[in-house]
Amino acid sequence: MNSALSVRSISKSFGGLRAVRECSLEIAEGAVTGLIGPNGAGKTTLFNIICGLFRPDSGNVHLRGRDVTGQPAHRLFHRGVVRTFQIPHEFAGMTVLENLMLVPAGQSGENVFRAWFQRPRVRREEHAIVKRAHEVLDVLQLGRLSGELAGNLSGGQKKLLELGRAMMSEARVVLLDEPAAGVNRTLMKTLNAAIRRLNRECNYTFCIVEHDMNFVRRMCNPVVVMAEGATLVQGTMDEIMADQRVLDAYLGGRRD
Amino acid sequence: MELLGIANYLVLFLTIAGVYALLTLGLNVQWGYTGILNIGVAAFFAVGAYTSALLTAPATAQPPGPGLPVAVGMLAAMPVAGILALGIGLITLNLRSDYLAIASIGIAEIVRLFLKNEEWLTNGVRGMAGIPRPFAGVDIAGWSAGGALYLALTIAVIGVVFAALQILYRAPWGRALRAIRDREVAAEAMGKNVLWFRLQSFVLGSAVMGLAGAVHVHYAGFIGPEAIDPLFATFIVWVMLIAGGSGSNLGAIVGALAIWAVWSVTELLGQIPEEPITGFGALRVFLIGLLLQVILLLRPQGIVPEPRE
Numbered sequence: 215m216n217s218a219l220s221v222r223s224i225s226k227s228f229g230g231l232r233a234v235r236e237c238s239l240e241i242a243e244g245a246v247t248g249l250i251g252p253n254g255a256g257k258t259t260l261f262n263i264i265c266g267l268f269r270p271d272s273g274n275v276h277l278r279g280r281d282v283t284g285q286p287a288h289r290l291f292h293r294g295v296v297r298t299f300q301i302p303h304e305f306a307g308m309t310v311l312e313n314l315m316l317v318p319a320g321q322s323g324e325n326v327f328r329a330w331f332q333r334p335r336v337r338r339e340e341h342a343i344v345k346r347a348h349e350v351l352d353v354l355q356l357g358r359l360s361g362e363l364a365g366n367l368s369g370g371q372k373k374l375l376e377l378g379r380a381m382m383s384e385a386r387v388v389l390l391d392e393p394a395a396g397v398n399r400t401l402m403k404t405l406n407a408a409i410r411r412l413n414r415e416c417n418y419t420f421c422i423v424e425h426d427m428n429f430v431r432r433m434c435n436p437v438v439v440m441a442e443g444a445t446l447v448q449g450t451m452d453e454i455m456a457d458q459r460v461l462d463a464y465l466g467g468r469r470d
Numbered sequence: 471m472e473l474l475g476i477a478n479y480l481v482l483f484l485t486i487a488g489v490y491a492l493l494t495l496g497l498n499v500q501w502g503y504t505g506i507l508n509i510g511v512a513a514f515f516a517v518g519a520y521t522s523a524l525l526t527a528p529a530t531a532q533p534p535g536p537g538l539p540v541a542v543g544m545l546a547a548m549p550v551a552g553i554l555a556l557g558i559g560l561i562t563l564n565l566r567s568d569y570l571a572i573a574s575i576g577i578a579e580i581v582r583l584f585l586k587n588e589e590w591l592t593n594g595v596r597g598m599a600g601i602p603r604p605f606a607g608v609d610i611a612g613w614s615a616g617g618a619l620y621l622a623l624t625i626a627v628i629g630v631v632f633a634a635l636q637i638l639y640r641a642p643w644g645r646a647l648r649a650i651r652d653r654e655v656a657a658e659a660m661g662k663n664v665l666w667f668r669l670q671s672f673v674l675g676s677a678v679m680g681l682a683g684a685v686h687v688h689y690a691g692f693i694g695p696e697a698i699d700p701l702f703a704t705f706i707v708w709v710m711l712i713a714g715g716s717g718s719n720l721g722a723i724v725g726a727l728a729i730w731a732v733w734s735v736t737e738l739l740g741q742i743p744e745e746p747i748t749g750f751g752a753l754r755v756f757l758i759g760l761l762l763q764v765i766l767l768l769r770p771q772g773i774v775p776e777p778r779e
Contacts (some may be wrong), residue, residue, distance in 0.1 A: 288659075299655075304656075307648060307652050313649075315659070326644055330638070
């Protein structure tokens, strides 16, 4: 199987804390890979490194065979990697629709001079983007909230909006940081359906950090377990659950 | 005669309010759109004013200059202020906003000291006099209409700037800036080059401030380093923007008018006591500060809130 993303012996320290140590990970093209592990295992740090928020102390990240280590987040986005945040990072002062309309790359209206002097072209593009944004909102069942300020949404709706932003991009590798945390059952169903659909119909590759084991069992294969900054085991959920090392990591077992 | 006096005062009032409206519009691009905390407004105002003054001063002025047309001076004020902003922005815009604020205070002070001390260029503390004033001396039926005509020019300039900024606010450009203001990390994750957008916003806002300086200098016919007093050129502009409604271009203009009206009325009040109260200047600043507090408490979004698409 081809790797969409491959993480090769990444290390990252903050002062004396070694958050990620010699961590390697392969995210297969077209799969929904789950990344689990106890709090403080370094999952979010690893995400931040992959997404270019932090530069690793050593090791590298390859995207479809190309070294992208330490590239800034905005450039990685244009290479096809998009992420969501553990704590929703909505644009609170903008409407739900605007939150989505922001995303598409290569908008000519983002250039000052085009915005002034090529207004018909900008208007045409905006028209297409609005249409696409409404489609995404319909999939996420947020249609009736399109004019609402994103800051007024509930926690669960904000999570959906984050996924919606990923759907607005051309990205095909999507990293979700705890998409299910704080989402109620009804919204969760919508969220699951959206992820499945993107994965199967649109061939998105997902890597999902999540603590909700039911969610992981339902959505992810393979599952990767991280502990103390490194990957511990990889396999199906059942294999993982049967592994003594995983239990030790979660429950604090004996150290050899 | 009385009526004429009032008309003349109104023209004076509106022209200065117009200069402030331009400054506030410039600051709105930086703070209102993008959240860039620039406390060095005075520096860009001064650079614009001096640029236009240096280019347009006639050979007879003090100090003499090349005497280029006023339009050239005004148009040049924008790129010069913009280039200064570009230089400063490249160094400071990756700072967090509070540190940027501190840096911008320092830079405004450097600009002030430069203009004050480089006598060969700026005539130092004596300032530059004899700057051309378009329409000065124009007479319509016995009324010297120069002031009114210049006011009309000022309003036209504001109109063009307002329209240009309004288009940008509604365009994807403005949307990207507002996203950066709301959540910088997420905007970056959505592929926006945050530093580049912040730089553009800073340069554009500063160019408008430079234009304000040029409009001011051709109204006053004089510019000296005291024009860069942070109270008049920075503090009051911030009050205007926040009172008017930061994020809203219309709010910026309304705020400039409203605050300048309050400021002017309190000046008239200061002349009522037989012996002018010596501390009145400070009292006015206090009153403006109080007004700002009241607005922030009762209407935090400002007089004209930011529009929602």
